[in-house]
Amino acid sequence: MEQTNILNQGIYKTFFKYVSLNVLSMLGVSLYVLADTFFVANGVGADGLVALNLALPVFSLINGTGLLIGIGSATLFSIATGKGERGAGSRIFTQSFLLGAVLGVILTLCGIFLNQPIAMMLGANGDHIISMTSTYLKLLMVFSCAFILNNLLVAFVRNDGNPRLAMFGMLGSCLFNIVFDYIFVFPMQLGIFGAALATGVSPILSMVILSSHFFRKKNHFRLKKTRLNAKELISSVLTGIPSFITEFSSGIIIFLFNMVIMGIAGDIGVAAYGIVANLALVCIAIFTGVGQGIQPVVSVNYGAGRMGNVLRTYLLGAALAFVLGGLFYLAALFFPDQIASVFNSEGNGQLQALTRDGLSIYFFGFLFAGVNVVTTSFFASIARPKPSFLISALRGFGLIVPCLLLLPRAFGLSGVWMTGPAAELLTFICCVAFMLSFFKKHRVRVPKPLEAN
Template identity: 80%
Template sequence: MEHTAILNRNIYKTFFQYVSLNILSMLGISLYILADTFFVANGVGADGLVALNLALPIYNLINGTGLLIGIGSATLFSIAAGKGESQPGVRIFTQAFILAVSAGVILTLCGIFLNRPIAEMLGAQGEHIISMTATYLRMLMLFSCAFIVNNLLVAFVRNDGNPRLAMVGMLGSCLFNIVFDYIFVFPLHLGIFGAALATGIAPILSMIILSAHFIRRKNHFKLQKVHFRARELGNIVFTGLPSFITEFSSGIIIFLFNIVIMGIAGDIGVAAYGVVANLALVCIAVFTGIGQGIQPVVSVNYGASRMGNVLRTYLCGVALAFVLSLLFYLAARLFPSEIASLFNSGDNEQLQTLTQNGLTIYFLGFLFAGINIVTTSFFASIARPRPSFLISALRGFALVIPLLFLLSALFGIEGVWMTIPACELLTFMCCIVFIALFFRKHRVSLGHTRLYH
């Protein structure tokens, strides 16, 4: 099996193979919404940006649910494979698949019958904005099963030794979304409805591509009749919970920021934040790609008690995350005007100014966010959900909520932009403590290859 190959290959080559391919996969996911943002901004205008940003937390909820089930179950699958066990992996996949479909059906029904109340709950005001937000939500949530099951398949195909196919699936669906966003929004004039339709169809294409893993009979997991095990389902949920919190917390942050910014700068402020938040999601996706890329490598080596390789993989992930975070910050610092103008086809001066200021301050947080996300994924990869959950909770809501209201009260809109950098810095300090305690407890250094208790 590929899991044996992971143990026998050079750890650095394995790291770059899995991480590079997974970063591209996660970029595919993040570009779903960024493509919508670009085409809606230029084809619908500022009101479309407001509606899209108000609906974004629901996308985070759907995608986070897929990551919870997909990452949680695929991690347990890899750990079992590292121990040389195969049967538990089949059982885990079947239970996870049924859980994914069930969650997708519930969200789909909510989208059909509750799209308007959800739009109003998210802060949409005025009939025009409420109607556009509800339209986007209805179409997006109709495809909930596709989003969630696709995340499950991507995680299992990647962890089953085929990260290249997982990448092709995500990038193929991303390209489809970009092309049909343009077709639906401009030539067909379908507006925000067309943007949501293109986004919803995209994961279906990804699943069709991923089916090649089964057609070629390269899979070590499949659906079969199993007896549900409550403890195993619980382990899936708890192991995947940090990934869910990382994703869904973005939605919580966007929701809270929308409410606060609406009171300070109105609809244009929300539109500006929509641009900043969607660009930030692309950067977060890159960091998540690093975290998910190291997951199968860390899980298999941890299952085989090769802690030296576990440490090497973690350090490589942290180093790469920091280098990329520095590049993201420099881009926002050096080219804020050029970036903001891409989403400001109406040459709205207030939108331009607010977006530029937001980019230069908000992106400071990425100097720490990448390391925080990789550390969260590391602990989840070794089935240690407690520190992983704590880190996710700190940067997801425990620090963000009080900092948002405190800093916005003190500094207005500037305080809103300062919230994320302050939150990520404080979380980073906690990460240093957690990781130092873990490796000290197991007395691991780069020269060790076994687990010492």
């Protein structure tokens, strides 16, 4: 059984196996919207970028709902497995599947009947922008069940010892999205409708690939008739809340930024932020991949009482996230014009300048964001939702809102770009304090040699 391998294999080998595959999986998720951004920017223009960016908070809500259910329930599954409770998988999976389907249907109905009011609530104005935004929202929300259940299936397949299949599912759907984004937007001239259609169908392909896991002899979960365990379901949701906040807060931040930027720089400023925000989502997705990669390793070792491996796995994840964050910042610092021009086919000078400035300032926050995301995932992995929730809330709402209220008043649009880095830095300080307190309380020291189990 894979959980036994996690306990018996060297921690470095296990860490890099799970983290590398999960980073690739989450990269596939993030490229859904980035592919839309690229093809809409080049096939529709700046107005399409505005509409796409206004719709992003809803995508974050849908994806966050999938993570809420998937990460929370899969974490309980791993902890139960580490304790030797091998019959829990199917029960937890079935309950979570039903909850995900119900929430997906609700979001689908909202997309069908309320897409235009939602578009206007998100800041769309003018008939053209409202029409494009509501079109993208309607199609995206129709596929809510697919997005949510795909996130659930990815989490369970990964935690059931098949991270490679989880990666193939996500990358396969990503490739489908890129290819059909091109086909629908350019040869078929379907515009933003085509971009949304390609994105919506993609998770269905992922689920088809992931469903092959049910035919494995080592599969430890499947849909089965089971009695609803309200306590267990609530526990899984509470465990998944930090992942939901991490994802959904991205959407809330985008919404708040859109409102502030609209007042400072108008639609062209929102278009510039759309480019910055979509690139930022890719970086956050990679950090989330690191966090989700350490989750099964931390959960199983925690369930087995091996706190030395728990600490070592966290430190490896935090170090990797910090290095990746540094690389992202250096790329934005030294190549902002080259990056911006990829999404500026019209050669709009104002769009180019705003995007360049935004990249060089906003990406400084990724020096700290990766460690913050990994720390959030760590506490969720050991079923400690309170510190995980607090960290998520700080970087998602608690610090962003006051910074966004104060910094633009002093620095204008540059203050908007500075908001993210300021919030991430302050959250990072809190993360360091939380981790020192946690391991001091448990009196954990890294055992030697480092490869020992």
